[in-house]
Amino acid sequence: MTNVQWDTKIIDGLLVENGRIVKGTIYIKNGEIAAIAQEDTLGEAKEVIDAKGLHVLPGLIDTHVHSRDPGPTYKEDFYYSSQAAAAGGITTILEMPNTTPPVSDVESFDNQVANLSGKAHVDFGLWGICVGDLNKKDIAPLHERGVIGFKFFWGYAVHAKTFQLMYNYKPGMEDVIPPFDDGEVYSMMKEVSKTGNLFAVHAENNHLIQAFTREVEARQGTSYDDLIQSRPELVEVTTVQSGIAMAKDLGTRLHILHVSSAGGVDAVKEAQEAGYPITVETCPHYLFLSDKDYDHVGPQMKVYPPVKYEKDQKRLWERVKDGTISHVCSDHAPHTEEEKDGELWSIPAGMCGVESLAPLLLTAVHDNRLLITDIARLLAEEPAKLHGIYPQKGSLQVGTDADFTLVDLQKSGTLKREELHSKSKVTAYDGFPLHGVPVRTIVRGKTVMKDGAIEGEAGYGQLVTPASSRKEAALS
Template sequence: MRLLVRNGTLVTEQGLMAADVLCAQGRIQALVDRDETPPADEHLDASGQLVFPGFIDPHVHSRDPGATHKETFHHSTLGALCGGTTTVLEMPNAVPAVTDVATFERRRAEHGEKAWVDFGLWGMALGPANLNEIIGLHRAGAVAVKFFWGYALDRRTKGLVYDFSAAPPDSLLLPPENGEVLEMFREVASYGGVLAAHCEDRHILARSAELLGHPISTYDDLLAARPAAAEATSIAVGAQFARLTGCRFHVVHMASAEGTRVVREARAAGVPITAETCPHYLTLTDRDAARLGPAIKVYPPVRTGADQEALWAAIGDGVISSIGSDHAPHLVEEKMLGFGQAPAGGLGVETLAPLMVDAMVRGRLSPVRLAQVLSSSTAALYGLWPRKGAVRPGADADLTLVDPSGGHSISHDRMHALNPVTAWDGWTLRGRVTTAVLGGEVAMRDGEPVGGRRGRFVAADHARSRG
């Protein structure tokens, strides 16, 4: 099938371009002058719209397998598609966790049967427990390996254990100490991969909780128990290890001005460090806790307006190179347990693109910058460029069409998640994602899928992407 996307404004690495896009056999075949009309089986009129490279969400927890009462890969990828995202990168901490090649291959096959969009897979780094496995994950096509700095893991399932102070020690894999973390940096550097981390120092968290002197019951308590210094400290240690080893180090879901400052200074000194943030940090602040209650709870926590402005500044000057949703659903009743007991995380994959499009229309970032942080720079970071993240001949024919003059309303009722409760319920946004093209076929129109599932696994190729 040949699809011609006509009359839109293309958002490319070089800037905006008035041209049509001819798609054939799943790839972009050519960029065509407006006065030409090559033969095509279907025409898609993009008049008045921006045509972006298909958006990528690099940070998705689908809870599948292991916690499919909270979410499934079917639901998360359907939500991604309906929100305008054409590729998701699935985090490794389902149960069992993706800590070895055998589990990676099983997960690839299982998710391939459920995917509404293309997908890549992360691997998990445990420290000494799987140090010899992570090069195999890289060779199998993992986009990166992630470790959860400061969290223990259940020894049997490798599930995260946030508070492990009272758990039987023999039931846990304790967080690696810094010497063991340095070994991970050396190992990942040896094969040119990406090592990413949830950055919160466990010692600072433990002492901060002790100094609070009482159980967490308010959002102010939560912020006191998880200070920005915990994030900044782990980032600073990781930056030193990256400088020492040459390992590419990526900070996921960066939330604070202090963390941003550390990343900026390290990058200025030539350290191979990159960072991601999320829409909840860019659109919500601590003042929203009174309205949202524990639904706002994520780790690291949403902080102040000053932290939010620092993150926006870092997007503007390139310190932050990627934006992901950190989609991590829970049951409603779990989220209502209070600020102390509620699990951290919430929906995000379906609202990632609409929220960022709204920010673009409001002037927070340009269309080209939006294309970078939601597509091209993300693809390059994770070894997917130029197959993904580019509107150019030879790239996958994945496109996200946006009407800047349109509008979008977020509602629980229209979400496609298994447990459709969102922190942005009732928000009216500027701009509208109208269409998603996946592999040269229209896969979503006006927030609903067109046709059946057609998502495929995509393997990382870091050597080509960096080249």
């Protein structure tokens, strides 16, 4: 055996994949899984990781991250967010495109790859943005270049020159393109459909939001319930329905982002049962919080779509279990503590999430709400398949990237705001008890986090694209 020299071997772990758990040893060479064996008999390695008692999951993926980079990097940047990811057991970040400038064409894609590459502690993929006719011609090239999906911010205005989303759009603003209408949405969806890539939407009906907000303002509502009433279930349902009707017409792979309501997720379920390729994700805040938590959590938990009622929370758990919801992601969207420290209505929506995503879901395993195999499914396998980067990412298969998240299900702890690795540390979960935590994060064979401490350095992370993954899948 001395003539075999593995780079690394992870011995005696409980390998979790595809719904099963088996004891085994993984051999790594050149950043890939070179072999998997039942016993540790295949020779020596430079590095030996003893995984006895630990679960070895395919490296976890957070598909929905806003690292504010480039852009308002005082809130967060990729140097920080990719450390937070590593700390939280995430080996791949899929980065949202609404940066400044956004990822709207090949040039900005390339620039963003360069920008993030220098700061990356973990691997990353890039979303492309859809801004209607402004970048219609760029959809196909972006697909070719390797975006892992296209994101459309339904109901948001866009600056005609910078392509920035305008969160405070008022009619009449100069150089601002008003929120796209249904015809324009259909055109974008059609363009994306041609590529076969994913068309993902933030699904809140802006015009209804405005109407409901006017009603709340008229009654001077300021409570958390008023916030929900300004963006109630109907806001999500009408947009999801319209999106689905269009996607059925076009054969689009439509993906509903961060679903928050019973009605929203059930509209997707109905479409799935009718055989359409419509998918949907949700986030920890919709699973672990409800309006009842506002009293003790406060404005930190303001997100869009807002966290709703217990009935929604309950339905979302059911849909996570029955597979309607393909995966769970963080919608990591940091703001500074100063920004978040204000009146509920005026503070921005969003909070940190990439670091708490896996620990929260692992705690659900402890609480018997999920199985450990569900964690692999929801945070690795399904995200990778959905975005076309499976099995390079999201599997424990020989010949693929040696990305792993080692989990100690016996280890307990407490989520502490001050220990988060993000630049801003706004979270709804400060003090939340954790049972089961990632204890080691390995990206392409290299440990980037061990026992909570960041290892490795910025710049190690690499771009992953469906194209790079296709090489492996080409065998089929």
